[in-house]
Amino acid sequence: MKSAAKVQQAEDSAETGAQQIRDAIREAIVERRLSPGTKLSESDVGNLFNVSRTLARAALQALSYEGLVSVEKNRGAFVAYPSPDEARQIFSARRLVEPGILREAAARIKPADITHLRQLLLEEGRLMSERGQTARRAEIKASGDFHLMLAVISGNAIMQRFMEELVARSSLVIALYGQSTASSCGHSEHGDIISAIESNELDRACQLMLHHITHIEADLDLRERKSLGLKEAFEL
Amino acid sequence: MKSAAKVQQAEDSAETGAQQIRDAIREAIVERRLSPGTKLSESDVGNLFNVSRTLARAALQALSYEGLVSVEKNRGAFVAYPSPDEARQIFSARRLVEPGILREAAARIKPADITHLRQLLLEEGRLMSERGQTARRAEIKASGDFHLMLAVISGNAIMQRFMEELVARSSLVIALYGQSTASSCGHSEHGDIISAIESNELDRACQLMLHHITHIEADLDLRERKSLGLKEAFEL
DNA sequence: GTGCAAAACATCGTATACAATTTCGCCATC
């Protein structure tokens, strides 16, 4: 029934008054309801969630450890505004770890996992064809979930957490520097990767993954905005 | 002069009342002055550093994000006591990322970096020959610094932070499950890796790195302690 | 003497309060 889930949630959220807020804000950032640079004042966050500044502050601190929020001393917290250089580092990191994760995942993958991956893919495709903001947001999330799922399958909780951070930060980068309207220009590439895994073509799957990541990065416009950059760093 | 550095430090530490404490505790954990499972009560930590529970709590929270401290709801914070499975995941993660980091580092390495690496190696060797607790602790740190330095050279701040976490947690694992007295049984392996990089034998350097990590893990006794495990989790 | 229950104690979770720093607006002055 609902009781089990509710109790579980209650037990979690009890310790995690702050974590609930953290998760809510993170979701808002990843789904781009919050734009990079937006100020997240402790009081505002606290009022919004009906908690004290203490918890709001804890949540913001947590997000800063994940790189989604930058806190500046005596000035407050802002949704992270990754520099082009940071963006490059994020994708460099992904190219570095995702082939390895894919290999680990492929070694342990079960038929049920493949089914699950294909379900994700279907969902992603469905959302792509839909119109509207909510569909867009769900699509963004689904696109990241594919990469996350591989980390889950790999069975390494540490790499999973790291990938969560990388995917979330990627979403931020794409929001800032993305050019093409469709963030998931490489939707079909996900399918190709699954197919390669299924047919045990591991090296090819890794190659596809590398290309996929590179394609995402290639869609960005990572040129520095000199004069604009200063203005934006101040206010926007 | 000193002023620039001092000011920089002052600005840093001002924002980081909590971060100073976090760093101090982390250092104590990594250098094994604090054993896994040790209780870190918020009040005690606060009193120790002459700050309120607020800051102590923030520091402990931060350490829990790094996996060095585990906080249990309504029970308090403890120096992390990684399970054998967690230990395996940590080394699995290192095998996954360190070759990639090494490749990145090799691509950007400058002569000055190699000099620096060799200096680290020398220092490590010197500490190995010394006796005493302090030398041991410094040796542990130096051994990790080699791996960290490669991440620094790679120029990717994200991977650098990730490696910092992995090295710190490795230290914890070795403290728990290490068998041989010398934690740095593979000291010479560090030198071999540098040599391989210097002579541009990249594939060999990666192989050496993988073997090195595997050697460290092989020195562990990762068998589960059933009855003992429970007792230790309580008190020790 | 043993076992259970209840209360005292300790510790954490959260809110509120105060101090320090920054920011913004206003007025005087050039």
Add this chain to the structure above:
DNA sequence: GATGGCGAAATTGTATACGATGTTTTGCAC
């Protein structure tokens, strides 16, 4: 009219206070 400084308002940094939860101890009954 522009500029610079001074003061008020807002925001963050830190401490303290109070309620909730877990742990230990004490006392009573069997």
